[in-house]
Amino acid sequence: MKIAVCVNHVPDTETKVKIAADGQSIDRTGVNFMMAPYDEIAVEEALRMRDKFKGDVTVISLGNEKHKETLRKALAMGADKAILVRDDSERDSYGVAVGLAAALKPLAPEVILFGKQSIDYDDAQVGTLVAEMLGMPSVSVAVNIEIQDGKAVCVREIEGGHEIVEIKLPAVFMAQKGLNDPRYPSLKGIMAAKNKPIEEQVAAPADRLVETLAMSKPPAKAAGRIVGTDKTAVPELIRLLHEEAKVI
Amino acid sequence: MKALVFIEQRNNVIKKSSYETVRAARDVADALDAECIALLVGSGVESIGGTLGRYGASRVLIVDDPALAAHSGTAYAKAIASVAAAEGAELVFLPASQMGKDLAPRVAVKLKAGLASDCIALRVEHGTVIGTRPVYAGKALLDVRVNSAVKVFTLRPNVFPATIAEANVGVQNATVTFSPEDFGAVVTKVEVVVGRPDVTEADIVVSGGRGMKAAEHFSLIESLAEVLGAGVGASRAVVDAGWRPHDEQVGQTGKTVSPSLYVACGISGAVQHLAGMSSSKYIVAINKDKDAPIFQMADYGIVGDVFEIVPELTAQLKQMLGK
Ligand SMILES: Cc1cc2nc3c(=O)[nH]c(=O)nc-3n(C[C@H](O)[C@H](O)[C@H](O)COP(=O)(O)OP(=O)(O)OC[C@H]3O[C@@H](n4cnc5c(N)ncnc54)[C@H](O)[C@@H]3O)c2cc1C
Numbered sequence: 001m002k003i004a005v006c007v008n009h010v011p012d013t014e015t016k017v018k019i020a021a022d023g024q025s026i027d028r029t030g031v032n033f034m035m036a037p038y039d040e041i042a043v044e045e046a047l048r049m050r051d052k053f054k055g056d057v058t059v060i061s062l063g064n065e066k067h068k069e070t071l072r073k074a075l076a077m078g079a080d081k082a083i084l085v086r087d088d089s090e091r092d093s094y095g096v097a098v099g100l101a102a103a104l105k106p107l108a109p110e111v112i113l114f115g116k117q118s119i120d121y122d123d124a125q126v127g128t129l130v131a132e133m134l135g136m137p138s139v140s141v142a143v144n145i146e147i148q149d150g151k152a153v154c155v156r157e158i159e160g161g162h163e164i165v166e167i168k169l170p171a172v173f174m175a176q177k178g179l180n181d182p183r184y185p186s187l188k189g190i191m192a193a194k195n196k197p198i199e200e201q202v203a204a205p206a207d208r209l210v211e212t213l214a215m216s217k218p219p220a221k222a223a224g225r226i227v228g229t230d231k232t233a234v235p236e237l238i239r240l241l242h243e244e245a246k247v248i
Numbered sequence: 249m250k251a252l253v254f255i256e257q258r259n260n261v262i263k264k265s266s267y268e269t270v271r272a273a274r275d276v277a278d279a280l281d282a283e284c285i286a287l288l289v290g291s292g293v294e295s296i297g298g299t300l301g302r303y304g305a306s307r308v309l310i311v312d313d314p315a316l317a318a319h320s321g322t323a324y325a326k327a328i329a330s331v332a333a334a335e336g337a338e339l340v341f342l343p344a345s346q347m348g349k350d351l352a353p354r355v356a357v358k359l360k361a362g363l364a365s366d367c368i369a370l371r372v373e374h375g376t377v378i379g380t381r382p383v384y385a386g387k388a389l390l391d392v393r394v395n396s397a398v399k400v401f402t403l404r405p406n407v408f409p410a411t412i413a414e415a416n417v418g419v420q421n422a423t424v425t426f427s428p429e430d431f432g433a434v435v436t437k438v439e440v441v442v443g444r445p446d447v448t449e450a451d452i453v454v455s456g457g458r459g460m461k462a463a464e465h466f467s468l469i470e471s472l473a474e475v476l477g478a479g480v481g482a483s484r485a486v487v488d489a490g491w492r493p494h495d496e497q498v499g500q501t502g503k504t505v506s507p508s509l510y511v512a513c514g515i516s517g518a519v520q521h522l523a524g525m526s527s528s529k530y531i532v533a534i535n536k537d538k539d540a541p542i543f544q545m546a547d548y549g550i551v552g553d554v555f556e557i558v559p560e561l562t563a564q565l566k567q568m569l570g571k
């Protein structure tokens with residue numbers, strides 16, 4: 001089975017966001033980048049599928065030279081091949097999807113995995129955009145995927161429950177937490193990854209459909225109030241919630 | 249100009265987030281002198297459409313087909329894009345619910361439209377809509393403008409008010425024909441946990457963290473949630489420990505919630521947790537460590553032991569709310 005996984009290289013979740021001088025993006029000085037957490041889950045799922053059905057796993061990232069770090073990590077986890085779809089500009093999700101779809105098409109994968117969402121722009125759209133561009137069905141927020149006889153049965157998270165989705169292959173899946181617990185790269189894997197080549201391609205051009213006008217910090221919260229230090233504070237807390245906040 | 253709003257129904261019940269979306273779309277439409285059309289997709293949905301007028305729809309269209317009884321992302325997206333194209337709608341709005349987030353990118357590609365996802369505010373400037381959306385898990389906000397001819401927006405649930413103003417309106421049929429290829433993905437079964445609201449939809453969320461010490465102590469959290477009619481949330485630490493299911497995790501790698509009241513019990517307030525709940529309207533923290541970062545985010549805090557405070561709070565609320 002041919003499996004492809006798209007992985008993004010994003011700021012660490014610990015990042016303290018500072019707005020850059022352009023007023024449109026974050027200040028990247030001192031920011032650590034890593035593979036997006038949901039994408040680790042997607043890579044893990046791909047490796048498990050390969051181990052079950054044979055075939056190979058290609059990981060793809062669209063972005064600048066730095067994205068090789070994340071591709072290298074995926075290789076260290078056990079992916080077979082890596083492709084950097086090179087683009088040094090800031091694309092919107094639509095542009096990222098155009099570039100990824102163009103790179104994925106010639107590979108003709110039976111399964112394409114994405115993370116549920118990147119943790120930078122939190123768009124949660126690239127996987128489904130690519131699926132539609134390639135004319136494939138998709139399952140977003142997948143917490144279980146069972147492949148059998150040219151189709152898959154998935155469990156998809158919805159508000160307050162789950163949906164069981166039947167889907168024909170080739171198909172796109174977006175990994176949600178709960179699908180699996182991603183492995184850490186082994187020392188052997190890290191060594192092996194150093195020798196695996198990363199293929200480079202130039203990203204297909206795309207228009208920018210969504211334009212950023214300004215980035216700002218959310219309004220700072222006024223300092224809260226400590227109501228008390230034991231259960232005698234409970235009546236006052238209830239009074240504040242009822243009379244001041246009016247939420248109960 | 250026309251604005252089309254996709255209305256999510258499950259079991260022919262319209263979701264609250266869809267009412268919020270119609271109301272917000274109507275406000276935008278009014279500012280642009282545009283018409284606000286609501287679109288219901290499903291099977292046997294005619295009878296539920298009328299109320300949408302009260303939330304601001306000037307017209308309600310339905311795509312009603314027995315084949316659409318079970319949700320299919322591929323087929324529903326075709327229905328929305330076909331109607332948007334037939335009506336010449338320049339603006340398309342969907343709730344940023346799990347269903348809306350699944351459909352919006354497909355609709356966007358079909359209409360060659362840019363998609364501004366998960367907006368928490370909309371405004372009209374110089375005849376165009378500007379959406380505000382949280383990025384980096386709410387640590388920053390982005391104002392965006394969609395430059396394509398057709399523009400798609402999804403709106404975060406629980407943020408926009410769903411106020412009733414206008415009267416009921418009639419429902420008209422829109423015709424879309426489907427072929428078997430349109431059903432590439434089909435929902436065969438829906439399992440919904442009854443009783444407690446999901447954290448993303450709940451008006452109040454009570455969450456527990458490692459300070460609860462063990463899985464069985466979450467009965468204290470559940471009792472408090474019960475009295476308040478609240479959803480139950482959890483920190484990643486307790487999900488990873490296997491004390492609570494994944495779908496309760498709040499935070500950067502869990503769910504993003506915006507309830508009116510968020511009660512954090514025994515949660516330290518790590519940045520990744522704050523990322524998922526900082527847009528709550530009011531936050532209460534109960535933690536025995538006065539220096540826990542959660543207190544910087546909280547409106548009201550009690551520095552104390554959850555095992556003392558939570559049961560007392562539950563008991564007093566029970567009395568007050570007569571439950
Ligand atoms: C990539 C990544 C993604 C992450 N995503 C998420 C996410 O989505 N959501 C999330 O929650 N975390 C996330 N985390 C984890 C996060 O960094 C914290 O580890 C986690 O939130 C801590 O959970 P906690 O507050 O329950 O536990 P702790 O940090 O251990 O805090 C427990 C708190 O309980 C208090 N306490 C103890 N006993 C009592 C008592 N008897 N009474 C009152 N208070 C008491 C303590 O003072 C302490 O403040 C992520 C981390 C990483 C690296």
Ligand SMILES: Nc1ncnc2c1ncn2[C@@H]1O[C@H](COP(=O)(O)O)[C@@H](O)[C@H]1O
Pocket residue numbers: 006007008009036038039042060061062063093096100113114115116117118119121122123124125126127
């Ligand atoms: N630049 C990128 N390169 C490769 N994959 C990406 C890129 N951006 C997003 N993705 C994939 O698309 C998913 C959803 O991203 P997003 O729509 O940005 O939230 C991510 O989890 C990745 O799997």
